[in-house]
Amino acid sequence: MVCTLYTVLCTPLQAQLNTDRLTAIGRNALYFEDYVLSIQYFNQVIRLKPYLSEPYLYRSIAKIQLEDYQGALSDCNAALERNPFSPGCYYARGYIYRQLERWEDAENDYNEALRFSPENRTYMLLRADTRAQRKLYTEALEDIDRLLKREPHSASTWSERGRICILSQDTLAALEAFEQAAQYDKTNPAIWSQLGVTNMMLEREDEAYSQLSQAIQLGSKWAGDYINRGVLHYHRNNYRGALADYDQAVRLSPNEADCYYNRGVMRQEVGDYNNALEDLNKAIDLAPERTEMRYQRGLVEMQLRQWKEVVADMQALIARYPYFLPSYYLAAQAKAKMGDQAGAYRYRKQAQDLEEKKEQIQAGKAQPNTDLIVADAQPQKKDHRKEFSAHTAQNQPEPTEEDQKYDSATRGSVQKRYQDVVNEPNITLSYYSQDLSLRRTNYYHPIVDQLNRSESLPATLRFTTQELSLTAQMVDFHFSEINRLTQHIDMSPTAELFFARAIEFAVIKDYASAIDDCTRAVVRADKDLETVICFCRACWRGKMADGDQELMLRDYDQVTRLQPDFAFAYYNKANILCAQQSWQDAIKNYTKAIAFDGDFAEAYFNRGLTYVYIGETEKGLSDLSKAGELGIYQAYNLILRFK
Numbered sequence: 256m257v258c259t260l261y262t263v264l265c266t267p268l269q270a271q272l273n274t275d276r277l278t279a280i281g282r283n284a285l286y287f288e289d290y291v292l293s294i295q296y297f298n299q300v301i302r303l304k305p306y307l308s309e310p311y312l313y314r315s316i317a318k319i320q321l322e323d324y325q326g327a328l329s330d331c332n333a334a335l336e337r338n339p340f341s342p343g344c345y346y347a348r349g350y351i352y353r354q355l356e357r358w359e360d361a362e363n364d365y366n367e368a369l370r371f372s373p374e375n376r377t378y379m380l381l382r383a384d385t386r387a388q389r390k391l392y393t394e395a396l397e398d399i400d401r402l403l404k405r406e407p408h409s410a411s412t413w414s415e416r417g418r419i420c421i422l423s424q425d426t427l428a429a430l431e432a433f434e435q436a437a438q439y440d441k442t443n444p445a446i447w448s449q450l451g452v453t454n455m456m457l458e459r460e461d462e463a464y465s466q467l468s469q470a471i472q473l474g475s476k477w478a479g480d481y482i483n484r485g486v487l488h489y490h491r492n493n494y495r496g497a498l499a500d501y502d503q504a505v506r507l508s509p510n511e512a513d514c515y516y517n518r519g520v521m522r523q524e525v526g527d528y529n530n531a532l533e534d535l536n537k538a539i540d541l542a543p544e545r546t547e548m549r550y551q552r553g554l555v556e557m558q559l560r561q562w563k564e565v566v567a568d569m570q571a572l573i574a575r576y577p578y579f580l581p582s583y584y585l586a587a588q589a590k591a592k593m594g595d596q597a598g599a600y601r602y603r604k605q606a607q608d609l610e611e612k613k614e615q616i617q618a619g620k621a622q623p624n625t626d627l628i629v630a631d632a633q634p635q636k637k638d639h640r641k642e643f644s645a646h647t648a649q650n651q652p653e654p655t656e657e658d659q660k661y662d663s664a665t666r667g668s669v670q671k672r673y674q675d676v677v678n679e680p681n682i683t684l685s686y687y688s689q690d691l692s693l694r695r696t697n698y699y700h701p702i703v704d705q706l707n708r709s710e711s712l713p714a715t716l717r718f719t720t721q722e723l724s725l726t727a728q729m730v731d732f733h734f735s736e737i738n739r740l741t742q743h744i745d746m747s748p749t750a751e752l753f754f755a756r757a758i759e760f761a762v763i764k765d766y767a768s769a770i771d772d773c774t775r776a777v778v779r780a781d782k783d784l785e786t787v788i789c790f791c792r793a794c795w796r797g798k799m800a801d802g803d804q805e806l807m808l809r810d811y812d813q814v815t816r817l818q819p820d821f822a823f824a825y826y827n828k829a830n831i832l833c834a835q836q837s838w839q840d841a842i843k844n845y846t847k848a849i850a851f852d853g854d855f856a857e858a859y860f861n862r863g864l865t866y867v868y869i870g871e872t873e874k875g876l877s878d879l880s881k882a883g884e885l886g887i888y889q890a891y892n893l894i895l896r897f898k
Contacts, residue, residue: 277297277299281294281300283766285645292730312347312648315330315351318330327351332348342367345367346378346381349361349385359389362385366382376406377647380399380402399412410435414436420432430450433446444470447475450466460490464487476507479631481503482517485497485517486517486627497521512539513630515535516538519532519535520551528558546572547623553568565585565588566590584606587602678861678864679887681797682719683795686714686717688717696854700718702783703787730763740752748779750788753775753776754773757776757792769791773791777789789814793808797827797831808828811824822851822852822855825845829841829861830861833861841861845859856885859882863879866878
């Protein structure tokens with residue numbers, strides 16, 4: 256009898272096999288960031304074998320990703336009670352302690368992780384940063400220097416040394432470290448950004464300007480680099496250059512208060528008071544807790560004769576910084592302009608009284624900084640101090656491919672919104688699909704439509720590139736469907752029933768079981784159903800972390816033998832060929848897909864990228880233009896860059 260969730264829960268003799276399978280499915284769900292579902296699988300394993308350490312660790316990893324740190328901590332503790340020799344578990348718990356700002360506990364866990372895995376670079380970096388958070392800078396630098404003995408040409412390690420030196424206020428040592436980093440990685444904009452900010456701290460503005468310009472020339476998308484170069488433009492009285500940099504900073508980070516604040520100050524300098532006020536209003540809306548911004552807004556409001564608004568801003572500033580004398584004088588000026596001479600006198604008198612207490616003010620009383628804001632340096636792309644790695648926790652290597660991210664914003668100047676250069680994903684069949692209403696791809700094939708009209712499935716199968724995530728209630732429903740279909744299969748093992756159950760397994764991401772059921776179904780199916788089954792089986796193999804590409808290609812070839820006009824099989828096959836760097840064969844298959852559907856947006860997009868990869872840029876731009884026309888708006892940013 257086929258292994259189902261029912262047998263997993265109810266047949267103790269199969270516990271070893273079933274818990275191994277459940278663990279594998281749960282880890283697969285973790286890999287694809289389906290954390291809620293993975294927790295349910297690990298719950299089942301823990302219920303069957305509560306003495307195992309691994310399922311507690313895996314469940315902790317899922318909870319960390321969901322930011323349930325207390326639940327994750329409880330699971331890590333349970334995992335370590337069962338196996339106190341797991342460095343990955345100490346790493347995970349150390350990360351949790353960092354999020355809870357329990358720095359000493361975090362350091363103790365990294366000590367344990369390094370005891371069992373003394374060569375692990377990530378553990379050493381994290382211990383160094385944790386020590387720095389505890390202001391144990393000497394010990395933190397000792398960790399970094401140990402790493403540098405092993406990897407003296409590591410730019411990222413030199414960069415981390417510089418960061419810790421900045422924290423310890425040893426700016427010259429930081430500068431030396433960042434210079435070493437730049438020597439070993441001359442093309443990393445983050446390192447030039449760090450150099451630029453450090454030289455700004457040392458008031459070496461020419462060097463800082465050159466280094467920030469280098470970061471920007473290397474393609475920096477960090478708004479802070481433009482903010483800081485804008486500050487340097489301002490110091491050189493180059494207001495036009497400063498405004499251009501602040502405009503770019505706003506485009507890159509439209510929700511960053513510093514961008515608007517600096518641009519507002521700059522617009523005030525050149526007398527553009529209305530636009531300056533608009534920028535300062537936006538900055539204060541984004542960061543209302545930063546009361547110091549109100550002083551510059553008060554100056555602009557004075558120019559625009561908005562006396563009441565000036566007084567309101569200065570009152571808020573005085574409440575926060577009662578020793579900041581300029582706020583009293585500005586409020587007095589506004590009161591005088593309003594004809595309230597008594598009110599003006601009161602503010603001037605308060606300021607004069609405070610003038611007599613200069614020694615108290617200079618002795619450490621809080622003062623706002625109303626100058627242009629200097630931004631932090633650009634962070635390294637991969638920061639082990641701030642990011643949690645499920646792969647490190649499981650003692651697995653990091654994946655080499657970047658996650659694909661999809662931006663739903665479709666309004667405004669979309670060509671200026673940075674897009675990763677990644678192919679559109681495979682098209683699959685699912686009950687759940689996200690709406691891609693902008694796209695004109697014909698997500699239809701008559702044999703799938705015929706299958707849906709036959710009502711042999713409980714829901715409608717749809718072609719999609721993006722499936723919806725399931726709620727807990729939906730997952731429970733599909734578990735019950737698996738049990739129901741299993742009972743029917745026991746009585747009548749038809750192709751339709753095996754395929755229906757395969758879909759249910761795929762929905763809950765048990766792809767191995769789904770593929771097994773497809774294999775049982777395909778030998779019983781007619782030509783049309785075999786086509787759909789082979790297509791789905793290939794798709795589901797592709798969703799497994801260790802999917803066999805050759806088996807996938809065989810299934811897609813079988814689909815096109817049975818149904819030569821099945822465009823989605825050519826498209827998915829082309830994506831595999833791209834991954835194998837068989838560029839010309841991939842182009843041929845994208846072209847076949849387009850021949851059967853002239854509005855196949857994803858095929859145009861991916862073929863366009865493939866042409867660009869092999870140097871045929873004009874053909875690539877033409878295809879990307881067509882893809883944009885057909886609804887893949889991300890293409891326009893790529894066209895702008897590839898031009």
